[in-house]
Amino acid sequence: MSAYDDSAPGLSRRRFLGAASSLAVAAGVIGTGGAAAAESLAKPHAAARTMSGVEPFYGVHQGGIVTAQQTHSLFAALDLEATARADVIALLKRWTVAANRLSRGETAQPLAVPKDAAPLDGGSAEGLRPARLTVTFGFGPGLFISDGKDRYGLASRRPDALVDLPKFNGDQLVAEKCGGDLSIQVCADDPQVAFHALRELLALADGVASIKWMQSGFASPPAAGGTGRNLMGFKDGTNNPATHSSDAMNKVVWAGDEGGWMKEGSYVVVRRIRIALEHWDKTELGFQEEVVGRDKANGAPLGKTHEFDPLDLNAEDKDGNPVIPANAHARLSSAAENDGAQILRRAYSYNDGVGFYAERWPPWRQGIMLDAGLFFVAYQRDPRTGFIKINKKLATEDIMNQFTTHVGSAIFACPPGVSEGSFIGATLFEGLAG
Numbered sequence: 001m002s003a004y005d006d007s008a009p010g011l012s013r014r015r016f017l018g019a020a021s022s023l024a025v026a027a028g029v030i031g032t033g034g035a036a037a038a039e040s041l042a043k044p045h046a047a048a049r050t051m052s053g054v055e056p057f058y059g060v061h062q063g064g065i066v067t068a069q070q071t072h073s074l075f076a077a078l079d080l081e082a083t084a085r086a087d088v089i090a091l092l093k094r095w096t097v098a099a100n101r102l103s104r105g106e107t108a109q110p111l112a113v114p115k116d117a118a119p120l121d122g123g124s125a126e127g128l129r130p131a132r133l134t135v136t137f138g139f140g141p142g143l144f145i146s147d148g149k150d151r152y153g154l155a156s157r158r159p160d161a162l163v164d165l166p167k168f169n170g171d172q173l174v175a176e177k178c179g180g181d182l183s184i185q186v187c188a189d190d191p192q193v194a195f196h197a198l199r200e201l202l203a204l205a206d207g208v209a210s211i212k213w214m215q216s217g218f219a220s221p222p223a224a225g226g227t228g229r230n231l232m233g234f235k236d237g238t239n240n241p242a243t244h245s246s247d248a249m250n251k252v253v254w255a256g257d258e259g260g261w262m263k264e265g266s267y268v269v270v271r272r273i274r275i276a277l278e279h280w281d282k283t284e285l286g287f288q289e290e291v292v293g294r295d296k297a298n299g300a301p302l303g304k305t306h307e308f309d310p311l312d313l314n315a316e317d318k319d320g321n322p323v324i325p326a327n328a329h330a331r332l333s334s335a336a337e338n339d340g341a342q343i344l345r346r347a348y349s350y351n352d353g354v355g356f357y358a359e360r361w362p363p364w365r366q367g368i369m370l371d372a373g374l375f376f377v378a379y380q381r382d383p384r385t386g387f388i389k390i391n392k393k394l395a396t397e398d399i400m401n402q403f404t405t406h407v408g409s410a411i412f413a414c415p416p417g418v419s420e421g422s423f424i425g426a427t428l429f430e431g432l433a434g
């Protein structure tokens with residue numbers, strides 16, 4: 001049975017209801033365990049990585065960050081329409097209750113309504129398994145200040161680390177795929193469970209916030225286990241910091257005392273990066289490996305044998321040239337080349353069909369190209385010393401830029417996890433009137 005085998009004796013969403021409360025109790029115990037929680041969330045037993053697995057919603061940290069990556073993801077950014085802070089808080093309370101229910105395999109709201117009323121849950125996940133659903137909420141800069149206006153009296157609580165992202169060299173950002181006041185990322189091992197959850201959460205936002213953009217993604221685990229591959233065919237995620245190490249996560253991912261109300265939360269930067277796959281697929285294998293700086297088959301750093309061997313950035317070939325080229329992606333993104341900067345990557349590949357292109361120069365080619373690539377998702381304790389630091393270098397020097405274009409971009413503060421009886425983002429509003 002593979003780690004994702006659905007034939008394991010499991011519970012459907014309906015049958016699951018009875019078992020959910022005892023699991024929720026167990027989740028509460030894990031959730032108060034701090035470092036232990038991070039460790040157990042990051043390394044689920046193989047049995048838990050079935051469609052029947054439940055990821056607890058309540059805990060010190062939000063799920064979906066150090067959680068072992070699910071196979072499907074939907075990331076949605078919303079714009080706030082509410083004029084009153086109380087309406088925002090009420091939405092966050094509704095989302096909390098619903099996200100907890102959904103992650104346990106229940107409907108977003110109880111179903112009992114009369115025949116002449118619309119059901120409170122669309123029912124598209126009825127009979128499906130919980131599929132390790134996680135819901136991760138984020139607050140964009142617009143929650144704190146929008147068009148210079150302090151709409152909700154929260155401007156003074158904007159975290160210093162929640163900066164507006166600078167324009168990077170080569171950015172081709174499309175406004176419709178950028179920004180947002182709030183974010184919801186749902187991840188699950190079943191795409192229907194993920195979409196159902198997102199739909200229900202969006203419905204609960206009616207009149208308070210509306211969707212601005214959405215990005216779907218997929219990440220398939222290899223049959224033999226280990227690191228998955230991106231659409232370029234390379235193992236992607238090898239040199240991520242260890243999610244099972246609470247020391248590493250406290251250093252790289254979770255905000256500390258400096259974060260104030262964000263303590264135990266994290267900052268997410270997302271980038272929709274289109275990859276010229278037609279061009280890449282015609283590129284010689286040896287050059288592909290020089291672009292990445294790693295062996296395509298086994299993921300080892302160039303000059304090394306095994307995937308997890310450390311990069312030797314000083315190694316030279318017999319002619320004195322660096323074994324890992326000066327402009328290789330793995331070199332330029334490494335901590336050693338970025339004053340120690342590190343991020344936790346949790347990217348998903350995307351496939352959005354095809355798009356038309358026309359070149360305005362001889363020989364005047366036009367045609368259809370795949371619209372596919374990487375939905376890059378990076379968590380960090382501080383984006384200024386994380387994503388921004390690393391991407392400044394990549395944007396100007398990375399040879400991979402020949403094949404990639406950043407078309408979407410956003411940043412969100414993902415508040416700490418929720419304890420039972422509280423609501424997502426509660427620490428932001430502590431001590432404020434109303």
Ligand SMILES: C=CC1=C(C)c2cc3[nH]c(cc4nc(cc5[nH]c(cc1n2)c(C)c5CCC(=O)O)C(CCC(=O)O)=C4C)c(C)c3C=C
Binds near residue numbers: 240333335373374391
């Ligand atoms: C600013 C951060 C990064 C962007 C943007 C980015 C885009 C991007 N990356 C790949 C594929 C790979 N990336 C790999 C390593 C890697 N990438 C980043 C950062 C960004 N990548 C970091 C910090 C690292 C780790 C560097 C290190 O310490 O060794 C790899 C190698 C395998 C691995 O370690 O994961 C691949 C492959 C693509 C396709 C892409 C945009 C489309």
Ligand SMILES: [Fe+2]
Binds near residue numbers: 329333
């Ligand atoms: Fe990368």
